[in-house]
Amino acid sequence: MQAANGNAVPTDTTDYVTVFVGETMFGLTIDRVHDVFVPAGITPVPLAPKEIVGLLNLRGRVVTALCLRRRLGIPGREAGAAEMAIGLEQAGETFALIVDGVGEVLKLGADTQEPVPINLDARWRDISLGVHRLDGRLLVILDVDALLAFGDARESKVA
């Protein structure tokens, strides 16, 4: 959590990988992102928490795929719509975050950062570190550790 918080209040600038879900643009600090790939051959896991889409083979590693839409509680994408995956690591395990698309890497300074608006949906507030005001749109910064804290791992969630 140290790292993520440190990045959220940067003295200088921070690089963010931007991803899209529906109309919203999210940012993930680049040092948490290990991979960007097209997910294929996902094996669903029966009886799994709803956020988990399944397991997939990423170059010989078994990776747990979770859907950012389901995590945020917004409806699933249409069948056949494009999907991308972000490889994340936490405590030695690899996860794949399934999103609609991946955008460019942005270098942002603290000057554009705002705290999370208090009227935001609680589910969103819990996994956001802040919001950046960009030209014409907003970028919600995701807290990777909070994002991965669901199901049985809720205790590891950081406020």
Place this chain on the structure above:
Amino acid sequence: MDDLLREFLVESAEHLDTVDAELVRFEQDPNNQQILRNIFRLVHTIKGTCGFLGLPRLEALAHAAETLMGRFRDGYPVSGASVTLILATLDRLKAILADLEATGSEPAGADADLIGALEQMASVEAPAAAAPPPLPELPPIVERELKPGEVSLEDLERAFMEAPGPDELPAAPVLEAPKPALDPVLEAAEPAFESAPEPAAPAPERPAAAAPAEGGEGPIAKVQTIRVNVDTIEHLMTMVSELVLTRNQLLEIARRHEDSGYKVPLQRLSHVTAELQEGVMKTRMQPIGNAWQKLPRVVRDLSAELGKGIDLVMSGAETELDRQVLDVIKDPLTHMVRNSADHGIEATKDRLKAGKPARGSIRLSAYHEGGTITIEIADDGKGLDLAAIRKKAVERNLAPAADVERMTDAQVAKFIFHAGFSTAKAVTSVSGRGVGMDVVKTNIETIGGVVDIATELGKGTTFTIKIPLTLAIVSALIVKAGEQRYAVPQIAVLELVRVDPKGENKSANSIERIHGAPVLRLRERLLPIVTLDGLMRGQATVEEGEIVESGFVVVAQVGRQRFGVLVDEVFHTEEIVVKPMSSKLRHIPLFAGNTILGDGAVVLIVDPNGVAKLVGQSAQSGAATETEVEETEAGDAKATLLVFKGGAGGFKAVPLSLVTRLEEIDASKIEHLGGRPLIQYRGRLMPLVPADPSIEIRSEGNQALVVFSDGDRAMGLVVDEIVDIVEERLDIEISADRSDLIGSAVLRGRATDIINIAHFLPLAYDDWARGPRKTVVKAPSLLLVDDSAFFRDMLTPVLKAAGYGVTTASSADEAMSLLKGNAGIDFVVSDLDMPGRSGFDLVAAMRKSGGRLAEMPVVALTGTVAADAIEQARRLAISDLVAKFDRSGLLAALAEIGEAAEPADARAAA
């Protein structure tokens, strides 16, 4: 802490553990110079190293212990008191070592108490222990500490009383114990000493002839080893697992491109990978004896604490298993042995009242069986009080009274695995608080193992634990349910049954329903059915109409619960690398892990234990009781036979227990090398042998195979068609003249030839003869001794067909205890080449034990007949040496013994 010291700590800890175990052995066998030399050497090493590293406290203690042991070595008799004292010293040494490890320096403190006691003992031991035997036995008075008459009883007593031992706890009882034993001995010793100062012959050395046999018992000769960090091996293992996966993927690709130039190098890669995998697995393997090392000491201490005589007999300590598995079972095993010692074995007076030997015994044995290891913990104690357990189970509301009434004994016994379940009338410091057995079961189940209990009131209890050899790679059946594939570990799979909707095919098995609950008739029993697809959707029951009525039922067994899992399709078996579930998914009981298949897809590994639990919840009593009945009845002499068609349309059968697997292979994959048909099977070449000369190995289409394997080797028996599995009383009617048949029997109303696998194995491998031991038999009853379960299974029907009653033993030790306990055995048929104690050792032990066993005829089975073996066989009065696959030779030898049985010296003739 410097490296030298660290290394010293590791080594010393190992040495002390070994000394612990060896001392207990030594106490029971005080004349064994081999063990003593070993103990002496180890303690001496510790002492020497301590001196070198400047650890005066350890050195002084080790020196005192060494001095006392030096006395034993000089031939002074060994008493329980002295061993107890040395064990207490070892505990102190360990405590100091632990401090040393924690702080890096020797803790302050004095050991004058123990050293004093040791020195006293060393000086007084000789006269004390030598007194009871005839006076001339008195050993010579030696120079140093020995001061006859100067040691008063008071001094000695005080020395004992003052010795607190390490950390109060174990020492108090241990140190007090020798007191009563010593008093009378000492009193007797003093006058004896005064009146017999004349030195006599030192305690007798063992006769030279016995030396080789002892050598065999001693520790295995030192091999060259290096220490490797566990992490390094784990990492290597992970990498090899990845390599296996990649290899599988490559093979899958190559399969799709028949004539690619990759084929040959890929083959090579495949073999190298298989060997590498095996090699790395081997480095992870450790003998199970490592987990047992502390047990002799535990039992000895318990024995003293509880005031019962208990012997611990261990066999199969060299059986190897993965260190990860070893770590998990270490504690459960210790707990179960403690439990047996405390609850299982009765107090000495009760034993005598029941007409049993005063000393109870706990037998711990381990052996390989297929891909699993079986560990048995058997005591000859009072057995479980099933009535009390039933009562308690009802009291504690574990099951309704009516159900408990109907349950079989084996099921009832399992209640002891419930948390907090104890029927012990008294809670002792050892056990009886009902904590533990549930933990034991949980621990064993987490590694995919199962525990079973067999108990007989008044006779004893046997716990049987079956665990997989390794957790990293398992053989699994790949099945499909719904749209997904799953891997089912082979260990839980008993058989596969194809089911079709009723009507289409009258002979097909079909699923029936009782109030909606699906069941399958399987060999006159009802098997509860769940669908894998249904389980995956979170429902253990199957709704009418929803079930696909055709597919395969995977018959699985977990513990004593047997059930069928309906799947849509069964693909093949595959060696899979088990990868742990993600932490987010670990709570789902249905899965044991996941893996990547050859085609790159991730599949989930079904956990049979988890399925069994769900089945148990929904199909409760039906499933459970049904299975129990089957289990208990299986004991009757019924044999399960695999029936197949082979040669001229005739039916043939082979005991199913011998069969490793049934396969249908693509006939085009059969290759011919040197004129012999072979097939690549699981990364190795497997020879194929037709079950009948008239069978032609197909060149296209599918070819049915019955695979037999023993250790690394496998043979495929080519058959026309696999027909059925039948369970019937094996009544062989005609003993055939043909060596490939044992005889004929009527199975399901059809005359069926029972084939003799012994005939086929040498056809596949000329030297497949390293396993079997047999017992020699007079017509009635013989004991067959062989370390290979495969050969035991193979020879048993042969011998039974020839009219002998057959008892089997898997080791020389087991054979000896059987022979001593069973007067009904007339001959012994024994393999000569067994790990541990060989067949010759067994016969030597029989001859030495005198009486009936000294005269008992023995037929030895051997792979090679060497001149010195013949010579040794003659010396041991072995009736006959028979080559392992010479079935008629064996029967002829047995018949000869039968005829010659009247003249008692007949065996000498051979």
